[in-house]
Amino acid sequence: MPSPLKGLLLQNETLEGIMEYAKGMYPNEIILLARGKKVSGYLFIEEVLSPPFQRAGRSFASYAVWSLPYSPSIVGTIHSHPSGALYPSLQDLLQYYGRVMGIAAYPYAGKMNLAFFDRNGNQIPFFIGSPSELS
Numbered sequence: 809m810p811s812p813l814k815g816l817l818l819q820n821e822t823l824e825g826i827m828e829y830a831k832g833m834y835p836n837e838i839i840l841l842a843r844g845k846k847v848s849g850y851l852f853i854e855e856v857l858s859p860p861f862q863r864a865g866r867s868f869a870s871y872a873v874w875s876l877p878y879s880p881s882i883v884g885t886i887h888s889h890p891s892g893a894l895y896p897s898l899q900d901l902l903q904y905y906g907r908v909m910g911i912a913a914y915p916y917a918g919k920m921n922l923a924f925f926d927r928n929g930n931q932i933p934f935f936i937g938s939p940s941e942l943s
């Protein structure tokens with residue numbers, strides 16, 4: 809069993825990158841893979857990547873989980889909700905992939921439009937910063 813997380817950590821530039829991408833693709837939905845590692849009990853999201861075969865306009869529900877690349881450094885996914893809903897849909901939880909699921913909700917203005925959930929739909933707190941700021 810993996811130990812419980814104190815929370816997630818991501819850098820401000822990563823947050824801005826997610827929001828810019830989601831804004832640019834609006835009203836389509838986006839999905840990104842999150843690469844990360846554990847640092848002092850936090851899960852640090854080092855970078856976000858576009859999955860292969862992504863086509864604009866497809867909804868997250870249409871992604872087959874088996875089409876996502878397997879890598880131990882992929883800790884989860886982040887996708888957007890053009891509807892503005894900042895919580896996972898039932899479909900999202902059924903398609904859960906990895907340890908964390910991030911949702912960026914319209915209008916993608918900043919930290920308040922991003923949330924992370926575990927596979928039970930419970931919110932995981934996240935912090936903006938770099939691992940060097942922990943300790």
Ligand SMILES: [Zn+2]
Nearest residue numbers: 868896897900
């Ligand atoms: Zn969703």
